[in-house]
Amino acid sequence: MSDEVVLTVQVNGERVRRLIPASRTLLDLLREDLRLTGSKHGCDVGDCGACTVRVDGLPRLACITLAAEVQGASVQTIEGCGSKEAYIVDALDKHVASQCGYCTPGIVLCLASLFDDQADADEAAIREALGSNICRCTGYTKILAAAREAAASRSSA
Amino acid sequence: MLPLAHFEYLAPTEAVEASRLLASPDARLVAGGTDLLVSMKHRLFEPRLLVSARRIAEMQGIVPAAGWLSIGASCTLRDVSRHGIVQQRLPALAAACRTVATPTIQAMATLGGNLMLDTRCMYYNQPAGWRASLGYCLKREGSVCHVAPKGRGCYATQAADTVPALWLLGAEAEFVSVSGTRRIRVSDLYREDGMNWLTVRPDEVLTRIHVPLEDRSVAHRKLRTRQAIDYAQVLVAVAAPAQRGEPWSAVVSSVAPRPILVESETAEGLAELSFRGSQPLSTHLASAPWRKKMVRVEVARAVDALLRSHAGSG
Numbered sequence: 001m002s003d004e005v006v007l008t009v010q011v012n013g014e015r016v017r018r019l020i021p022a023s024r025t026l027l028d029l030l031r032e033d034l035r036l037t038g039s040k041h042g043c044d045v046g047d048c049g050a051c052t053v054r055v056d057g058l059p060r061l062a063c064i065t066l067a068a069e070v071q072g073a074s075v076q077t078i079e080g081c082g083s084k085e086a087y088i089v090d091a092l093d094k095h096v097a098s099q100c101g102y103c104t105p106g107i108v109l110c111l112a113s114l115f116d117d118q119a120d121a122d123e124a125a126i127r128e129a130l131g132s133n134i135c136r137c138t139g140y141t142k143i144l145a146a147a148r149e150a151a152a153s154r155s156s157a
Numbered sequence: 158m159l160p161l162a163h164f165e166y167l168a169p170t171e172a173v174e175a176s177r178l179l180a181s182p183d184a185r186l187v188a189g190g191t192d193l194l195v196s197m198k199h200r201l202f203e204p205r206l207l208v209s210a211r212r213i214a215e216m217q218g219i220v221p222a223a224g225w226l227s228i229g230a231s232c233t234l235r236d237v238s239r240h241g242i243v244q245q246r247l248p249a250l251a252a253a254c255r256t257v258a259t260p261t262i263q264a265m266a267t268l269g270g271n272l273m274l275d276t277r278c279m280y281y282n283q284p285a286g287w288r289a290s291l292g293y294c295l296k297r298e299g300s301v302c303h304v305a306p307k308g309r310g311c312y313a314t315q316a317a318d319t320v321p322a323l324w325l326l327g328a329e330a331e332f333v334s335v336s337g338t339r340r341i342r343v344s345d346l347y348r349e350d351g352m353n354w355l356t357v358r359p360d361e362v363l364t365r366i367h368v369p370l371e372d373r374s375v376a377h378r379k380l381r382t383r384q385a386i387d388y389a390q391v392l393v394a395v396a397a398p399a400q401r402g403e404p405w406s407a408v409v410s411s412v413a414p415r416p417i418l419v420e421s422e423t424a425e426g427l428a429e430l431s432f433r434g435s436q437p438l439s440t441h442l443a444s445a446p447w448r449k450k451m452v453r454v455e456v457a458r459a460v461d462a463l464l465r466s467h468a469g470s471g
Contacts, residue, residue, distance in 0.1 A: 003165045022165060023162065044159045049259070052261060058235075064190055065194075066187070069211055131384065132259035
């Protein structure tokens, strides 16, 4: 039946092969099937950015992506972030840019994608990119300060 | 959580095969999915079959050919806005792509999807429970339009950000179906009916968007509440006359089911004619009179931008 799909993807560097319902979202594949719960259910309709992951390096909203549509791709979640993204996580930590933490994984992946693409991202580029991610705790000032510091530490590294 | 209903899924490799699949009722094409998946979660669409555009080669790539730029319908808004020829020769299109929703959505959503975007309304683009509590609306499952209860039709608005710029750039959309291939001007793609807003059939697959590389001076403006995520309260594109004797043109959108073309002999008259020709309705974020006034303001700003750039280059 075509209401099921044999999906093969790389998730955080590991090959995953599963038979899934065609209606499975990427977010539910990650959270329910693979137990990678770092990517969050926020609005569930693509507005808030809490479910942001990277697919072949680009940011993607997992809540409105069908798992079947990332066939053959490479997916990175917050669980797959390590030393390469530490400069972002450290800057967020230093500026106390995470309170409830629900938006934080999405913001880390959004910024990682931005800085990989644009090592010299300026204030305008940071603000434009973070337009993709809603935070209801911090008022954004601390997140922007952390993003600026992350950009500076990366370009000086 | 808003779960998706079950459906079948096929990913054909040719547009004509997709067309054959889309001829069956309750089938839909999915490309970026950024609007479709949301609408499916809200039970606005309940397709039994999703046909993926993912593997269809005819819908991919951006290639210049004989004075035109041919853009695959599956190209993301991010790819379109970053393409060198688009940036240099079609800056209004690049600007329009970059005002869609958010950068993350621009990396998913496609140019073809933007052209084929469903019309929108504050009483329609809501979760199923929200709509049920109101007794539904004319566009979906109900019998009354809550925006214009005394009106006869559906006033859901055409809100696709790239349409006004593509319209004035003279773009054409190429559709493939089992009955052949045809090209339709973007200006001929939309109807004055929020429920039946496209002039093409559901089994016609938008494969490519062809944009003439004529260096027409077009400016794009989008007025919205926040500078990210939101759809437009007012969307305008303005084109300067290509030759002496031609009129100034504006396309005003996000205020009616079909974008509105306005022409004026003078630059000064365009904003006032656009104001008079637009009848936006109130939304939960902005009143109708304010939106109507802002049509005049945004057209005037676009005209100013074009006059300034001409003065700069001349």
